[in-house]
Amino acid sequence: xxxxxxxxxxxxxxxxxxxxxxxxxxxxxxxxxxxxxxxxxxxxxxxxxxxxxxxxxxxxxxxxxxxxxxxxxxxxxxxxxxxxxxxxxxxxxxxxxxxxxxxxxxxxxxxxxxxxxxxxxxx
Amino acid sequence: xxxxxxxxxxxxxxxxxxxxxxxxxxxxxxxxxxxxxxxxxxxxxxxxxxxxxxxxxxxxxxxxxxxxxxxxxxxxxxxxxxxxxxxxxxxxxxxxxxxxxxxxxxxxxxxxxxxxxxxxxxx
Numbered sequence: 001x002x003x004x005x006x007x008x009x010x011x012x013x014x015x016x017x018x019x020x021x022x023x024x025x026x027x028x029x030x031x032x033x034x035x036x037x038x039x040x041x042x043x044x045x046x047x048x049x050x051x052x053x054x055x056x057x058x059x060x061x062x063x064x065x066x067x068x069x070x071x072x073x074x075x076x077x078x079x080x081x082x083x084x085x086x087x088x089x090x091x092x093x094x095x096x097x098x099x100x101x102x103x104x105x106x107x108x109x110x111x112x113x114x115x116x117x118x119x120x121x122x123x
Numbered sequence: 124x125x126x127x128x129x130x131x132x133x134x135x136x137x138x139x140x141x142x143x144x145x146x147x148x149x150x151x152x153x154x155x156x157x158x159x160x161x162x163x164x165x166x167x168x169x170x171x172x173x174x175x176x177x178x179x180x181x182x183x184x185x186x187x188x189x190x191x192x193x194x195x196x197x198x199x200x201x202x203x204x205x206x207x208x209x210x211x212x213x214x215x216x217x218x219x220x221x222x223x224x225x226x227x228x229x230x231x232x233x234x235x236x237x238x239x240x241x242x243x244x245x246x
Binding site: 013014015016017018019021022023024025027028029032088091092094095096098099100101102103104105106107108 | 136137138139140141142144145146147148150151152155211214215217218219221222223224225226227228229230231
């Protein structure tokens, strides 16, 4: 029943590594928002409603470090900074598209199902 | 620049809800392992190498509560319990397949890139 390390690597490690990259809260939303083209910080802040500037900044730093997002700075006055997806970042989009499809099909009618049911249980 | 709640719901909530479901550590691996058919607890423990029995148990409970996994108990001696994917669970497989594809293409040659680089920075 045990697998060799190679088999584990082939089947699981790639999934686990991808999960580690994409699974942080907000990350899929940021990548999804950037799929429509370069965005400025404030635009992302608006479309990722509820995210704090600090968290957004941390996520963008992480995504830039991982080679998913490219940060472009334009020497204008005031300086303009835009974020866009790299090729690696664009390669995440099929995952996010499948996540959206799943969410619409299976989660849309039960948005509270993912929350703890303490309130209901206490009745 | 602001979106209406409906637009946010359409584009982001489905992705966010799916991320919340699938993004927990080990969850994609468990779902992936169950894609090959029903599995017993010990089989999952072996294939999810490194998971603690407690964590595996918690994940299976969560996945059962979310309608992703079905727990079947057979009245044998000793009792046999098997876990299998529901239709909803099988619908997660395209996401995991895309995650695996991405991981093989973009992460396989840089498995340490997702770890903090403190050791390197301290040199």
